[in-house]
Amino acid sequence: MHPVTFRLDAQDGAARAGTATTANGSYTTPLFMPVGTRGAIKYLSAADYERLGAQIVLGNTYHLMLRPGSELIESFGGLAQFAGWRGLTLTDSGGFQVFSLDPQVDDDGVTFKSTYDGSSVRFTPEDAVRVQQELGADIQMVLDQCPPLPSSPEVVRTALERTHAWAARAKAAHTSDGQALFGIVQGGISEAMRTESAQRIAEIGFDGYGIGGLSVGETREQMLPALAAAIERLPTDRPRYLMGVGDPASLVEAVALGVDQFDCVMQTRLGRxxxxxxxxxxxxxxxxxxxxxxxxxxxxxxxxxxxxxxxxxxxxxxxxxxxxxxxxxxxxxxxxxxxxxxxxxxxxxxxxxxxxxxxxxxxxx
Structure with a gap:
């Protein structure tokens, strides 16, 4: 039994209009999810998100586990309760933030310095699941390794193998029936590695699938073939989520390929x-x-x-x-x-x- 069901309402070419149902409510796609990094979208409140018609708001696992701490948020009943938000929440694994901090990465996990007080923090795929269960998100993401672009094929391959191993460990550690767990596809801009990654992540079996490691410096012309290669191997009855992409041209191109949901900080960063x-x-x-x-x-x-x-x-x-x-x-x-x-x-x-x-x-x- 999957904590998320996905119903296809209409299709035009590969573009999909769907309804995904989680343990705590449904959302319609194509979907844009605003990012509330530290438990709020900058300058906005939960009442604003509701008025704007947001269906899912993101929280950032990395920031929230450091301040105020996932156990404190759990004591409030989870992130949505803490923020006074009545819609759905998705938490990223913290992987992208961790990797932008130049951490020490090994096959077991990552060690990085806290951006708040410089203390050393150890983070494993199992920790990512536990912390996100405490945050109480409706959808949580597995810990992945996101290689910067451009990277050598060897670096992309190492990140891909680690991402797959960590995904299997996250699935084994995930025990919350009311929380969906999404796997993440990696592979840089290599179509062959994207195809392989999507197939292997789909074989582990998740409630939905994130496509990570794109929109990190490559051009749209480089991104789209890699994205198409990944989508081809993902199940049609699960939501597909292109992570960190929000410019209008990329949104419409990705929907044309069959992506269902997106998040991006661009909207508020440009606004500021x-x-x-x-x-x-x-x-x-x-x-x-x-x-x-x-x-x-x-x-x-x-x-x-x-x-x-x-x-x-x-x-x-x-x-x-x-x-x-x-x-x-x-x-x-x-x-x-x-x-x-x-x-x-x-x-x-x-x-x-x-x-x-x-x-x-x-x-x-």
Whole structure:
């Protein structure tokens, strides 16, 4: 019995509109999941996520286990309860953060320095499962090794073998019926290694499948064939999750290949730096030409920011360093991306996904 069931509601080519059901509720795909690294999306609250229509919000295992600690969060009833969030939660394994800290990696696990106090921390695939069970996420990810790109084939191969061994250990350690466990495919930009990794991870058998180690420096032209090779070997009755990807062109291309769900920090990072995602491309809100503009960030966007505030006002807030600007742009960018995913779903249901894909790529490609 899988803690996640996946129902295919419509298909247009390889693009899928589905409904995934977890122990604590369902979500529809294609899906964008905003990232609340330390238990909050920067500048936003759980009430904001609800209003924006988010279905799943990510938490970061690495940060949360160091501060405030997974046992403390467990005592509150888990991450969603702790944050006052009524939707679903997904926690990453912490692997990506650990590997960006230049850790000592061996076949058993990783040793790294805490970013908070410099203390040495040991982390194994079993620890990742235990910590995420304490965090109480609806979906948890196995610990994987994410090689930087470009890397030599030998480095990618070592990471792939470790990822598979660690995935099997995570599955053996996972005992929570109410929590889904997703495996992760690695293999760099090698189509052959992506095919092999997807097949071997699928043979272990997980509730869903993450595709990791992409969007780490390679071009979209390099990413897509590797992604397609992985998807070809993943089961059709499980959700497929492309990790850390959120630019509109990559979203629409990945959905076209059959990916169901995504997460990215780009939406809020751009917002904090004065950039809005719009139907005509990236919009730099700080630009002088916006000072007297009375229209919204995007005339086609139904979000609360576009309904109420002008470009001129948001530019003013940025000019004077008012944090409200970052909040408004972050709300807009998340709402805009969630709306884009809804439009993709509607296009898949209507059989018009290919023309929508071309339209998005005309603007964002």
């Amino acid at each position: 730096h004065g950039t809005a995602l719009t139907s005509t491309g990236r919009f730099q809100a700080k630009a002088l030409r916006n000072a007297r503009m009375d229209e919204p960030l995007d005339t086609e966007c139904p979000c609360e920011v576009c309904a109420r505030h002008s470009r001129g006002y948001i530019r003013h807030l940025l000019q004077v360093g008012e944090p409200t600007a970052s909040r408004l742009l972050s709300i807009h960018n998340i709402a805009w991306t969630i709306d884009l995913m809804g439009k993709m779903r509607s296009a898949i249901e209507a059989g018009t996904f290919e023309s929508m894909r071309r339209h998005v790529l005309d603007v964002w490609g």
